Amino acid sequence: xxxxxxxxxxxxxxxxxxxxxxxxxxxxxxxxxxxxxxxxxxxxxxxxxxxxxxxxxxxxxxxxxxxxxxxxxxxxxxxxxxxxxxxxxxxxxxxxxxxxxxxxxxxxxxxxxxxxxxxxxxxxxxxxxxxxxxxxxxxxxxxxxxxxxxxxxxxxxxxxxxxxxxxxxxxxxxxxxxxxxxxxxxxxxxxxxxxxxxxxxxxxxxxxxxxxxxxxxxxxxxxxxxxxxxxxxxx
Amino acid sequence: xxxxxxxxxxxxxxxxxxxxxxxxxxxxxxxxxxxxxxxxxxxxxxxxxxxxxxxxxxxxxxxxxxxxxxxxxxxxxxxxxxxxxxxxxxxxxxxxxxxxxxxxxxxxxxxxxxxxxxxxxxxxxxxxxxxxxxxxxxxxxxxxxxxxxxxxxxxxxxxxxxxxxxxxxxxxxxxxxxxxxxxxxxxxxxxxxxxxxxxxxxxxxxxxxxxxxxxxxxxxxxxxxxxxxxxxxxxxxxxxxxxxxxxxxxxxxxxxxxxxxxx
Numbered sequence: 001x002x003x004x005x006x007x008x009x010x011x012x013x014x015x016x017x018x019x020x021x022x023x024x025x026x027x028x029x030x031x032x033x034x035x036x037x038x039x040x041x042x043x044x045x046x047x048x049x050x051x052x053x054x055x056x057x058x059x060x061x062x063x064x065x066x067x068x069x070x071x072x073x074x075x076x077x078x079x080x081x082x083x084x085x086x087x088x089x090x091x092x093x094x095x096x097x098x099x100x101x102x103x104x105x106x107x108x109x110x111x112x113x114x115x116x117x118x119x120x121x122x123x124x125x126x127x128x129x130x131x132x133x134x135x136x137x138x139x140x141x142x143x144x145x146x147x148x149x150x151x152x153x154x155x156x157x158x159x160x161x162x163x164x165x166x167x168x169x170x171x172x173x174x175x176x177x178x179x180x181x182x183x184x185x186x187x188x189x190x191x192x193x194x195x196x197x198x199x200x201x202x203x204x205x206x207x208x209x210x211x212x213x214x215x216x217x218x219x220x221x222x223x224x225x226x227x228x229x230x231x232x233x234x235x
Numbered sequence: 236x237x238x239x240x241x242x243x244x245x246x247x248x249x250x251x252x253x254x255x256x257x258x259x260x261x262x263x264x265x266x267x268x269x270x271x272x273x274x275x276x277x278x279x280x281x282x283x284x285x286x287x288x289x290x291x292x293x294x295x296x297x298x299x300x301x302x303x304x305x306x307x308x309x310x311x312x313x314x315x316x317x318x319x320x321x322x323x324x325x326x327x328x329x330x331x332x333x334x335x336x337x338x339x340x341x342x343x344x345x346x347x348x349x350x351x352x353x354x355x356x357x358x359x360x361x362x363x364x365x366x367x368x369x370x371x372x373x374x375x376x377x378x379x380x381x382x383x384x385x386x387x388x389x390x391x392x393x394x395x396x397x398x399x400x401x402x403x404x405x406x407x408x409x410x411x412x413x414x415x416x417x418x419x420x421x422x423x424x425x426x427x428x429x430x431x432x433x434x435x436x437x438x439x440x441x442x443x444x445x446x447x448x449x450x451x452x453x454x455x456x457x458x459x460x461x462x463x464x465x466x467x468x469x470x471x472x473x474x475x476x477x478x479x480x481x482x483x484x485x486x487x488x489x490x491x492x493x494x495x496x497x498x
Contacts, residue, residue: 132309133340137404138330139356147352151343233386234343 011206022203026210029187032100032174033167036107040163044112045156048119049145053127063120069113074106078176081106085177098179103187106173111163118159123148154229161222168215260285260408260439261332265315266305268298268463275301277463278315283408288430288440290454290471292447292483294491298463299443300337300412306441307334307410330357333401334410337417339393341385346377346396349385353400367403375399375429391422398429408439415449427453447487451475459483461491 014022051062083089085097085105096102126148134144149156171189178185180194188207195204259282268276276298283289283306291299304310306317308324319328342349350368359367372378375395380388385396394414401409409430415423430453434440444450450457450471457471461482467474478484485491 130340130342132304132334132336135309136307136329136332136334137353137356138326143356147342233384 007201007205008209010202011209014202014206015210022206022210024183025186025188025191025207028100028185029168029189029211030214032103032107032187033164035104036111036167037160037163039104039108040111040115040167041160043108044115044163045119045149045159046145047112048116048121049123049149051116052120052123053144053148054141063117066113066117066120070117072110072113074110074170074172075176077106077109078173081109081173081177097177098181098185100178100185102177103174103185106177107167107170110170110173111167114166115159115163118162119149119152119156122152122155122159126152154226154234157222157226161219164218165215168211258285259283260320261306261441262318262321263302263306263315264318266302266312266317267314268301268305268310269313274313275463276305276312279460279463279465280315281458281465281468283439283441284456285407285439286434286437287455288434288442288453289456289458290450291441291443291458291460292445292450292486293460293466294482294486297460299460301463302460303334303410303412303441303443307332309334330404331407332410333404333406333408335394335397335401335412335414337413339397341393341396344385345382346385346388347372347381349396350400350403353404357404371399371403374402374432376425389422391418391425394418394422394426395429398426402429402433402438406438408441409433411440411442413443413445416445423449447475459486461486 048066051059051066081102082097084091085094085102086092087097096105127144130144130148130151134147139147169189171193174185174187175190175193178187178190180186180190186194188211192204192207192211195201195207261283263279263281266276266279266281267274279302291302293299301310305312306324308317308326308329317324319325319331322328342352344352347368350371351364354364354367369378372381375398377392377396377399380392385393388396398414411430414430415426418426427449430440430442440453442450442453444453454471457468457474458465459467459474459480459482461480466482467478467480474483475487478487482491
């Protein structure tokens with residue numbers, strides 16, 4: 001226990017010292033994660049809204065696929081993206097392998113089904129309430145999707161949060177397509193894995209503390225926003 | 236029994252049979268609707284006349300709300316057709332109608348944004364939309380609440396908002412499904428004033444109510460529905476004074492509360 005306490009004290013000291021390497025890793029982690037979540041929301045929110053609001057052939061199959069993809073194994077996604085981006089792959093010419101962009105692509109693939117499937121559920125419930133009013137007002141399909149996404153915005157923050165949680169904690173896919181290269185593709189999770197294996201527990205634990213702090217802060221902020229929206233009857 | 240052909244009151248105050256097609260704005264022709272192996276609306280043929288206030292009465296389960304939804308094109312009939320000015324009701328024709336539901340469906344936005352959304356759905360933009368929305372708020376005496384979330388309004392305010400949102404779209408007919416069923420007398424009075432003002436501007440009204448007093452205040456024509464069929468129709472005052480059908484007599488006597496035929 002003394003050993004753990006000492007390591008924790010060293011880790012907190014490292015955070016407070018403003019270590020530039022640590023800051024670089026945290027910065028890249030946030031950049032990759034937030035970019036992936038933004039892309040996943042750009043794809044998943046309208047996709048989920050369309051599946052939730054409309055009846056069309058193949059809707060049930062699409063729903064099953066989206067739900068199944070929520071549990072995609074990250075290493076499998078990493079492997080697939082690796083094969084696509086490797087020199088012999090169809091997108092190898094882009095030279096994206098072992099870059100933050102490759103990591104963003106992998107995380108986007110992982111997070112999009114989560115965002116889409118959860119959005120579908122939120123929008124489906126809201127559409128059941130709005131459907132007849134939309135028809136009565138003569139709202140077109142695009143107008144419906146936009147209205148549902150806007151009116152569900154506070155609930156969808158929670159959806160985005162679920163995607164953020166998945167992305168920020170992800171290690172398997174990003175280590176395969178990013179390569180964990182120092183000062184290039186090294187993010188918090190891959191550094192924790194590496195430094196733990198090397199026995200550098202202070203840095204690993206310091207990153208773990210930062211990761212937990214980010215997750216708690218983002219969750220608290222979103223929950224507070226949603227609670228205020230509920231009080232104002234917007235949610 | 237008063238037949239499906241409506242009656243008009245002439246200048247001397249006497250009733251006379253009306254040509255069922257004359258001045259018809261909305262019409263159900265042989266309309267039937269089946270669900271769960273039951274026929275809930277059964278061969279309803281009904282002209283709704285332009286500029287009139289038609290009250291749809293009947294016991295619970297008679298199919299009043301269902302008929303209103305069919306007439307508005309929210310659901311498709313199993314048989315028959317809904318005609319708008321003699322032509323099949325389509326999406327364009329539905330834009331000439333507006334419906335207010337028993338429980339107002341308000342978006343999770345401000346009062347003003349609710350009206351702006353409805354106007355936007357009709358293709359209205361910019362200054363015209365702002366002016367029309369402001370006018371609607373003024374009409375409903377909701378201007379002071381324009382920025383407030385619509386869902387925190389009182390029941391009466393919510394229903395007023397739903398009504399002026401519908402009226403802001405300048406419909407030719409207003410379809411109202413028990414709009415005052417859960418409101419206090421003051422709120423009911425405010426809603427009735429708005430409906431009457433719209434009717435005075437030429438908007439036809441088709442109103443479902445369970446309130447006989449409201450029916451007398453608000454109705455010109457009566458349609459009494461029983462078991463998914465039109466049991467009686469005609470001039471409202473005459474029908475209520477001398478009901479010709481047994482279902483309407485029973486309902487007025489308080490012997491018919493729930494429609495067994497569709498339960």
